[in-house]
Amino acid sequence: MSDKIPIIATGRVSEHAKKTLDIVKRFVEERCIPADPVFSAQIDQGGADRWDHHPSVIDDLKTEAKKLGLWNMFLAKGHYKESPGFTNLEYGLMAEQLGKSRTASEAVNCAAPDTGNMEVLAKYGNEAQKKQWLQPLLDGHIRSAFLMTEPDVASSDATNIQLGMKKDGNDWILNGQKWWSSGAGDPRCKIYIVMGKSDPGNKDPYKQQSVILVPADTPGIKIERMLSVYGYDDAPHGHGHISFKNVRVPASNMVLGPGRGFEIIQGRLGPGRIHHAMRTIGAAEKALDWMLMRINDPKKTPFGKQLKEHGVILEWVAKSRIEIDAARLVVLNAAIKIDELGAKGALKEIAEAKVLVPQMALTVIDRAVQSFGGAGVCQDTPLANMWAQIRTLRLADGPDEVHLQQMGKNENKRGQEVTANILKQAETTKQMFAKYNVSLAHIGPKSKL
Structure with a gap:
């Protein structure tokens, strides 16, 4: 594996990272991908209790991953003292492998939204907050949720956020609603990282928001419903629609300080977009693998030929190869920029990756679905689920249009x-x-x- 590192990364990947990358690939291919159907079956067997437990296979995979030294690789070297010592570029190459499996990211404690939430705590949290919440997350003992988007406003513009935060003595009182609260359905989810409006009268619209830590069992919190993604409920992780009614939270739970919400969120989303993008590269590679298997199936001979003998199919394969390889270079370039300049210095490159990669992957997955015909849209392959999950990435962390508009403005300055x-x-x-x-x-x- 390490001898196939893209040329853009040549000389930038340490020997330790190369060895770890080989271990990650074997772990994903030999343990996680075979476990994916078991994970799904264990959820389905839960029936009405599917939100009350998590599949035991994931705990076994976590135990194996820890023994292999595959844990928390996402915390970038030079940016976090808790880092295991890998750069964003090095983890990006690992994340591509993790993206080939439904269970792999969680198995190595590198699953969203915990990754971004741990970065927030590691970068902005005080020592008490780190001890109470960051360490259990780093150890994989609990999970978390990130609550920003709201159902009644255009959340693509975060200045619209309306969840109210009012100071009352030594507490903040929260009232409002959030949705697409990913991870909130998991019984292991113990902490919400919540963005709200603490100073609506501030003349600076980017100083009105704050981020606060809210224990999931705080009185006044109600999970109204779990949302589906193109029909998938993503149990036990899930995406919650949550209401807050006079939820009282200690002022000591405020992250960094009142009015610092935008600063925190921007710091959180930059590296997270790269993590998503590299996992998505891996999903696209997996979809291409499935397509190659299908078109070489000797039993599938439409119009007297194997699928691979039809010119249009080989064109799909060729285009997919080009598109995946090109997108990978865009993402790795962004990872290198983050390593060198930090997320703020790599905004253009991050936005390029965020927009390009999901669109590429959806195209590749759609070709694979088409090659399978009816089997491609049902549960007999992972393709339908992959498409549904990746389609959401064109909305998550800011919709494509927001990034394109900002990129266009910046480019037009020339x-x-x-x-x-x-x-x-x-x-x-x-x-x-x-x-x-x-x-x-x-x-x-x-x-x-």
Whole structure:
């Protein structure tokens, strides 16, 4: 595996990371992927109790992962003292392998939303908060949820967040609703990281919000319902619609301080987008594997030929290979930028990866589904579930349109500069036409020359 590291990463991956990458690949291929159907079966057997327990196979995988030294690899070297010593680039290569399996990320304690939540606590939490919540998360003893999006506002603009946070003595009192609270359905979820509006009168719209730690069993919290994703309920993890009614939380649970919510959220989402993107690369690779298996099946011979003998199918394979490899380079480039400049210095590269990769993966998965026909849209392959999960990434962590708009604005800032440069070049060209006595007639009156 380590000898297939993309050229962009050559010289940037340590020997320790190369060895770990080999172990990750074997663990995913030999243990996690075979366990995925067992995980699903154990959930289904739970019936009405599916939200009251988690599949035991995941605990066994966690035990194996710890013994192999595969634990918390996402905490980047140089950014967190709790880091196991890998860069964002190195973990990115590992995350691609984890993305090939439903169970792998959780098995190595690198599953969302816990990864982002642990980063928040590690980066912004005080020592008491770290002791109470970060350490149990790092140990894999509990899980967490991230509560930002709301049902009654356009949450793609986080200044719209309305969940109220009012100071009352040594407490904050929370009232409002959240939804798409991923992880809230899991009985192991013990802590919510909640974004709310603590200072609605502040003239700076980016100083009105705060982030606070809310124990999941705090009185006044009610899980109204669990939401489905294209028909999948994602038990026991789930995505909750949660109401807060006079929920009283100690002021000591405030992260970093009142009015610092945007700062915290931006710090949380940057690396998380790269984690999602690399896992998605892995899912796309897995979908291509399934497509290759299907088109080489000697029993499938539409119109007297195997699928691989139809030109359009081979074109799908070729395009998929190109698209996956190109997207991987975009993500690894972003990971390198984060390692060198931090998330703030890599906003463009992160946005590029966030927009490009899910769209690429959906295209590749859709081709694989098409190659399977009816089998591709049912539970007989992982493809339908993969498509449903990855489709949500075009909305999660900010919808594509928000990132594209900001990228477009930033790119357009070069407009005056490039216009002046082109006109300057055109003037030089005119002078060269005159010098060499060449006619301008063929260029036309509207030419910038």
